[in-house]
Amino acid sequence: MNIRIGILTAPQIDFVQNEKTFLLKNVRIGIGFHWDRTEDQEFAGQLEILHNPDGTQTAVNIIDIEDYLCSVISSEMSADSPLELLKAHAVISRSWVLRLLQREKQRKNIRQTAFEDGGHIGFDVCADDHCQRYEGLQRMNARAVQAVRETAGQVLTFSTDSTHSHELCDCRFYKCCGGKTELFSTCWEDIDYPYLQSVQCPYCNTQDASILRTVLNQYDQETADFHDWEVTYTNRELHDILLKKTGIDFGDIIDLIPLKRGASGRIYSLQIKGSLCTHTIGKELAIRRALSPSCLYSSWFTIHHTPYTTHHTPLSFTLIGHGWGHGVGLCQIGAAVMATQQHTYQDILSFYYPDTHLQQY
Ligand SMILES: [Zn+2]
Ligand SMILES: [Zn+2]
Numbered sequence: 001m002n003i004r005i006g007i008l009t010a011p012q013i014d015f016v017q018n019e020k021t022f023l024l025k026n027v028r029i030g031i032g033f034h035w036d037r038t039e040d041q042e043f044a045g046q047l048e049i050l051h052n053p054d055g056t057q058t059a060v061n062i063i064d065i066e067d068y069l070c071s072v073i074s075s076e077m078s079a080d081s082p083l084e085l086l087k088a089h090a091v092i093s094r095s096w097v098l099r100l101l102q103r104e105k106q107r108k109n110i111r112q113t114a115f116e117d118g119g120h121i122g123f124d125v126c127a128d129d130h131c132q133r134y135e136g137l138q139r140m141n142a143r144a145v146q147a148v149r150e151t152a153g154q155v156l157t158f159s160t161d162s163t164h165s166h167e168l169c170d171c172r173f174y175k176c177c178g179g180k181t182e183l184f185s186t187c188w189e190d191i192d193y194p195y196l197q198s199v200q201c202p203y204c205n206t207q208d209a210s211i212l213r214t215v216l217n218q219y220d221q222e223t224a225d226f227h228d229w230e231v232t233y234t235n236r237e238l239h240d241i242l243l244k245k246t247g248i249d250f251g252d253i254i255d256l257i258p259l260k261r262g263a264s265g266r267i268y269s270l271q272i273k274g275s276l277c278t279h280t281i282g283k284e285l286a287i288r289r290a291l292s293p294s295c296l297y298s299s300w301f302t303i304h305h306t307p308y309t310t311h312h313t314p315l316s317f318t319l320i321g322h323g324w325g326h327g328v329g330l331c332q333i334g335a336a337v338m339a340t341q342q343h344t345y346q347d348i349l350s351f352y353y354p355d356t357h358l359q360q361y
Contacts, residue, residue: 001064001065001101002062002063002064002065003062003063003064003065003068003097003101003124003125004048004060004061004062004122004123004124004125005060005061005062005063005068005123005124005125005126005127005134006058006059006060006120006122006123006125006126006127007024007027007041007043007058007059007060007061007126007127007134008024008026008027008028008058008059008127009052009056009057009058009059010026010056010057011055011056011057012057013049013057013058013059014026015047015059017047018042020044021042021043021044021137022042022043022047023040023041023042024040024041024042024043024047024059024136025040026038026039026040027039027040027041027127027135027136028128029127029128029129029133029135030128030129030219031128031129031130032289032294032295033129033294033295034223034292034294034295034297035219035220035222035223036294037219041135041136041137041138042136042137042138043061043063043071043136043137044063044067044137045061045062045063045064045067046061046062046063047059047060047061047062048060048061048062050122050123052121058122058123060122060123061127061134065094065097065098066148066149066152068097068134069090069093069094069097069148070140070144070145070148071134071135071136071137071139071140071144072093072132072133072134073086073089073090073093073144073147073148074135074139074140074141074144075132075133075134075135075136075139075217076089076093076132076133076173076217076332077089077144077215077216077217077332077336078213078214078215078216078217078218079139079141079142079143079144080143080213080214080215081143081214081215081336081339082214082215082336082339082340083143083146083147083339084338084339084343084344084345084348085215085335085336085338085339085345085348086143086144086146086147087147087150087151087345088330088335088339088345088348088349089147089173089330089332089335090144090147090148090151090154091151091154091155091156091171091345091349091358092156092169092171092173092329092330092349092353093132093171094151094153094154094155094361095155095156095157095168095169095170095171096132096170096171096172097124097125097132098155098168098361099168099169099170099171100124100125101124102168104124139217151345153360153361154358154359154360154361155168155169155358155359155360155361156168156169156171156195156349156353156356156357156358156359157169157356157357157359158193158194158195158355158356158357159357166357166359168361169193169195169353169356170184170193170196171329171330171353172184172196172326172328172329172330173329173330173331173332174323174324174325174326174327174328174329174330174331174332175220175223175226175324175325175331175332175333176204176226176227176323176324176325176331176332176333176334177201177204177264177323177325177327177331177334178204178227178228178264178298178300178321178322178323178324178327179200179201179202179204179205179227179264179322179323180198180199180200180201180263180264180265180327181197181198181199181201181263181264181327181328181329181331181352182198182262182263182264182266182284182300182326182327182328183196183197183198183262183263183328184196184328185262186262186263186264186266186268186283186284186326186327186328187262187266187268187283187284187285187326187327187328188283194354194355195353195354195355195356196328196329196353197354198262198263198264199351199352199354201331201334201352203331203333203334203335203337203338203341204226204227204331204333204334204337205227206227206333206337208337211336211337211340212333214336214340215332215333215336216333223297223324225297226297226323226324226333227322227323227324227333228320228321228322229297229320229321229322230318230319230320230321231292231296231318231319231321232316232317232318232319233316233317234315234316235252235253235313235314235315235316235317238253238291238317239251239252239253239274241290241291241292241293242272242290242291244293245289245290245291245292246279246281246290248277248279249274249276249277250272250273250274250275250276250277250279251274251275251276251277252274252275252311252313253272253273253274253313253314253317254273254274254275254312254313254314255271255272255273255303255305255314256270256271256272256273256291256303256317257270257271257272257273257303258270258271258303259271259280260282262284262327264300264323264327265300265322266284266298266299266300266323266326266327267282267284267287267299267300267301268282268283268284268287268299269281269282269283270282270287270299272290275312275313284298284299284326285299285326287299291319296319296321297321297323297324297325298321298322298323298324298325298326298327300321300322300323300327301319301320301321301322302319302320302321303317303318303319304317304318304319304320305317305318329352329353330348330349330352330353331352334352335348335352338351346358
């Protein structure tokens with residue numbers, strides 16, 4: 001089965017077609033996140049150039065799903081990762097994408113509700129963190145290919161209460177939960193799944209450099225404070241960030257008040273009180289984007305500010321936070337640590353996705 005991956009949209013796609021592969025120039029990855037950068041990437045499979053109504057072009061790669069997964073696993077985690085981690089990742093990446101294709105078939109516009117950013121037009125998935133990282137052949141490695149081949153066709157399913165039929169799981173993942181995983185409804189639509197429960201994760205609080213070097217991509221290793229972090233803004237800096245990211249001029253920032261927190265502690269409704277106006281923002285990703293020049297590591301943080309001055313506005317705000325990512329489903333660093341402690345990929349899957357079954361698709 002083939003999948004269509006949207007790699008890049010630009011005024012004009014710059015590419016070199018080789019005999020069996022093609023090279024795309026200036027592919028942007030980590031869009032809007034703190035690891036945002038541009039690189040050239042080479043891909044197998046077929047290249048199709050879409051001409052968009054706004055005059056831009058989109059490069060779409062058409063390739064077999066299992067080959068797509070080999071590159072996804074190589075892009076998400078380092079080549080030196082323990083095999084059991086890569087196998088767990090192969091199963092969840094496969095389940096996620098097959099479920100997406102299945103639902104796409106059932107209902108053409110599913111992404112307009114499933115993704116906060118609106119749909120992908122002309123392709124099934126994008127190549128960036130929004131869907132799953134798919135960064136071409138240069139990151140491809142033999143262990144990831146082995147993990148995909150050894151779990152060929154394996155997916156996670158759960159049985160529904162009503163019909164007792166088995167459905168594919170929406171296997172979400174992220175870098176580090178920070179100690180506790182989160183519920184689906186904190187981040188996306190107001191629904192929850194029995195297999196995306198909030199679990200205590202004792203694994204990802206590691207500073208073991210040898211483990212992190214083994215499991216994280218080169219550019220992910222630049223982020224060292226993924227479990228516990230802190231960021232401080234002056235009142236003016238916070239005002240400027242909020243104006244740029246939300247388009248709202250709050251005036252002096254008086255307070256940030258968490259109205260709703262998810263099961264892990266991630267905020268999904270935040271009131272921002274300014275001298276000019278007060279607004280409430282959410283859910284999780286909107287809060288992370290609004291409060292950082294790029295994107296906050298997570299929305300699990302407490303808010304501390306300097307004392308109120310005579311003008312009733314604190315001089316600065318400090319956010320003390322935990323985790324890197326939305327926290328729903330598998331914690332990649334936690335799963336990596338489990339794998340180094342001799343847990344199998346089945347153990348890892350049943351820990352982060354309780355009450356699921358491993359099945360052949
Ligand atoms: Zn996407
Ligand atoms: Zn964790």
